Amino acid sequence: MVTIRDLHFAYRRRMVFSGLSLDLTPGHIYGLLGRNGTGKSTLLRSIGGFLFPRQGDIDVLGYTPGKRQPDFLQRIFLLPEELFLPPLPVRRWVRVQAAFYPRFSQEQFNKLAAGFSLPLDGRLDEMSYGQQKKVLICFALATNADLLLMDEPTNGLDIVSKSQFRKVMAGAVDANNCIVISTHQVKDLENLIDRVTIIDEGRILFDQTIDAISRTLLFRLSYDPKEAAAAIYSESSFRGNALILPNSTGEENAPDLEMLYKAVMLRGEQLNLLFK
Amino acid sequence: MNHHSGINQTFSFNRWTKLLLFHWMVNRKRYLLALPAMAGLLLVWESFILAMNTFQPLDKGFQGMTYYAGLYAVGCLYASMTFAESGTKAQGIAWLATPASALEKLLCGLLYSAIAFFVVYNLVFYLVDIPMVRIANGLIENGRRTWPGGPRIDSVQIFNVGKGGLNDHSEGWDHLFVLFYFALQSAFALGSIYFDRYAFVKTGVAVMIALGCFMILQQRIIDPTLPHGWHRQNFYDWIVDWDTLRARGVRLSPTLGAVLGAMLIYGIPIVCWTATYFRIKEKEV
Numbered sequence: 001m002v003t004i005r006d007l008h009f010a011y012r013r014r015m016v017f018s019g020l021s022l023d024l025t026p027g028h029i030y031g032l033l034g035r036n037g038t039g040k041s042t043l044l045r046s047i048g049g050f051l052f053p054r055q056g057d058i059d060v061l062g063y064t065p066g067k068r069q070p071d072f073l074q075r076i077f078l079l080p081e082e083l084f085l086p087p088l089p090v091r092r093w094v095r096v097q098a099a100f101y102p103r104f105s106q107e108q109f110n111k112l113a114a115g116f117s118l119p120l121d122g123r124l125d126e127m128s129y130g131q132q133k134k135v136l137i138c139f140a141l142a143t144n145a146d147l148l149l150m151d152e153p154t155n156g157l158d159i160v161s162k163s164q165f166r167k168v169m170a171g172a173v174d175a176n177n178c179i180v181i182s183t184h185q186v187k188d189l190e191n192l193i194d195r196v197t198i199i200d201e202g203r204i205l206f207d208q209t210i211d212a213i214s215r216t217l218l219f220r221l222s223y224d225p226k227e228a229a230a231a232i233y234s235e236s237s238f239r240g241n242a243l244i245l246p247n248s249t250g251e252e253n254a255p256d257l258e259m260l261y262k263a264v265m266l267r268g269e270q271l272n273l274l275f276k
Numbered sequence: 277m278n279h280h281s282g283i284n285q286t287f288s289f290n291r292w293t294k295l296l297l298f299h300w301m302v303n304r305k306r307y308l309l310a311l312p313a314m315a316g317l318l319l320v321w322e323s324f325i326l327a328m329n330t331f332q333p334l335d336k337g338f339q340g341m342t343y344y345a346g347l348y349a350v351g352c353l354y355a356s357m358t359f360a361e362s363g364t365k366a367q368g369i370a371w372l373a374t375p376a377s378a379l380e381k382l383l384c385g386l387l388y389s390a391i392a393f394f395v396v397y398n399l400v401f402y403l404v405d406i407p408m409v410r411i412a413n414g415l416i417e418n419g420r421r422t423w424p425g426g427p428r429i430d431s432v433q434i435f436n437v438g439k440g441g442l443n444d445h446s447e448g449w450d451h452l453f454v455l456f457y458f459a460l461q462s463a464f465a466l467g468s469i470y471f472d473r474y475a476f477v478k479t480g481v482a483v484m485i486a487l488g489c490f491m492i493l494q495q496r497i498i499d500p501t502l503p504h505g506w507h508r509q510n511f512y513d514w515i516v517d518w519d520t521l522r523a524r525g526v527r528l529s530p531t532l533g534a535v536l537g538a539m540l541i542y543g544i545p546i547v548c549w550t551a552t553y554f555r556i557k558e559k560e561v
Contacts, residue, residue, distance in 0.1 A: 045369070045561070048369075048373070049372075050368075050369055050372055050373070050560060050561045051560050051561070052558075052560060068372060068377075068378070068557075069285045069377070070284075070285055070288070070291060070375045070376055070377050070380075071284075071285060071375075073373060073374070073375035073376075074375040077373075078369060078373055080365070080366060080369045082365055082366040083366055084364070084366035084367040084369070084370045085370075086301070086302040087305070088301060088302065092301065093301075096294075096297055096298045096301050097298065097374075099294045099297075099298075100291070100294060100298075100374060100375040100376070101375065
């Protein structure tokens with residue numbers, strides 16, 4: 001669905017990507033993690049065709065994104081971190097904007113909006129940032145786009161809405177589409193994403209499915225100092241030591257994404273060796 | 277790699293009409309508010325002249341100058357906002373992500389800023405000007421005004437942009453003011469996508485620099501290539517100095533002259549609109 005080869009990108013003199021390659025396949029929700037300024041948003045905008053590679057190739061659904069052909073734009077949707085919604089009543093904006101998306105479902109939009117308790121009789125410019133974001137999330141999902149790119153989608157959402165977001169996103173992916181969520185709030189993506197991609201300084205540090213992570217790594221709390229010494233990564237807490245250990249017994253467990261992220265940043269090479 | 281091409285990806289009338297509707301929905305408040313603002317300014321200005329000029333208020337030349345001053349000022353200001361949405365990250369992404377081609381986005385912008393604005397400006401101008409000229413003629417008639425020591429002042433006529441004629445000698449040439457307006461307007465439309473911020477000011481400066489370069493080109497490059505005593509009359513006529521010799525003219529063939537003239541008059545908007553199209557295609561946010 002998305003093939004990136006040898007991507008080079010720079011803002012004036014600041015190099016963001018130098019030789020990044022990545023494949024995204026349908027049927028997955030990808031979590032794109034990384035520190036601020038490491039190129040998560042740049043990657044999403046490059047995939048969406050809003051930034052052009054200085055070198056290398058990007059292929060999305062068989063299109064070159066930078067050409068921004070109408071057929072391509074109908075099949076993807078980018079939810080940016082900084083929103084712009086015109087000063088229009090919600091229903092009118094949805095009507096005129098939806099005309100561009102042949103697969104848009106009004107029924108689906110109404111259902112999603114009801115799930116988020118969105119007031120559809122109001123005006124977009126009178127809504128809070130969080131409400132505007134929810135309108136865009138509902139619209140993005142209702143377009144039934146093949147590729148959904150979401151940049152920090154949970155920023156500005158209240159606790160209930162975050163939970164609703166996870167619920168609707170989990171039901172949004174099927175065998176034909178793909179969702180990429182970029183965030184630094186990794187806790188918001190737990191139990192939602194099925195593949196973790198961590199980028200730093202323009203390169204992929206870690207790229208594994210949640211299944212592979214839980215098969216290979218063991219996330220557990222322990223008071224045993226010997227176990228802590230053998231851990232790939234450990235954090236002390238009131239509840240004992242939170243550890244990441246090699247999963248040599250195949251024990252089932254749920255990865256703690258925040259710990260995984262920190263472990264990748266500090267012990268990336270050691271972790272990646274376990275997956276080979 | 278890319279198998280998705282064809283005329284439908286460049287222009288679709290159906291998609292373009294959707295874009296026009298979307299543009300109208302988003303911008304109609306701004307456009308509709310501009311109508312009373314333009315009419316109000318014109319009304320205040322012409323009322324002021326009516327009150328101040330005790331002889332022949334609102335003559336044709338004055339109406340014409342008012343018409344062109346308003347057209348150039350407001351038209352260029354509006355043109356500099358044609359693609360302003362591309363200047364910020366949030367708005368730019370929303371605009372570029374709208375599933376329409378670069379050509380459709382260009383034609384949508386130009387329809388509103390070049391054509392619709394011109395039509396609406398004329399409507400507003402005559403909606404205010406015609407009654408104001410009637411009032412002026414009423415004042416002239418009732419006041420039995422005469423020039424000091426001279427004949428009685430005639431009633432004033434309505435300025436007709438279709439005929440031109442700022443005064444009786446210029447009829448037939450004033451259309452150049454309209455054509456030059458479209459050239460300048462197209463430069464400001466280009467500036468609206470070229471400059472992310474302060475497009476009006478920056479384009480104004482760029483136009484001044486371009487005009488300066490054009491004058492330098494004529495005076496420093498073209499003129500020195502002429503034989504001694506010869507001077508340029510326009511782009512395709514040259515004459516021998518009137519003071520020293522009998523005037524003699526040299527001109528290019530009528531066809532070549534007409535081609536050069538047409539390129540200067542009609543070519544600038546086409547060049548600017550083409551540049552705008554490519555700028556939309558290569559715009560990054």
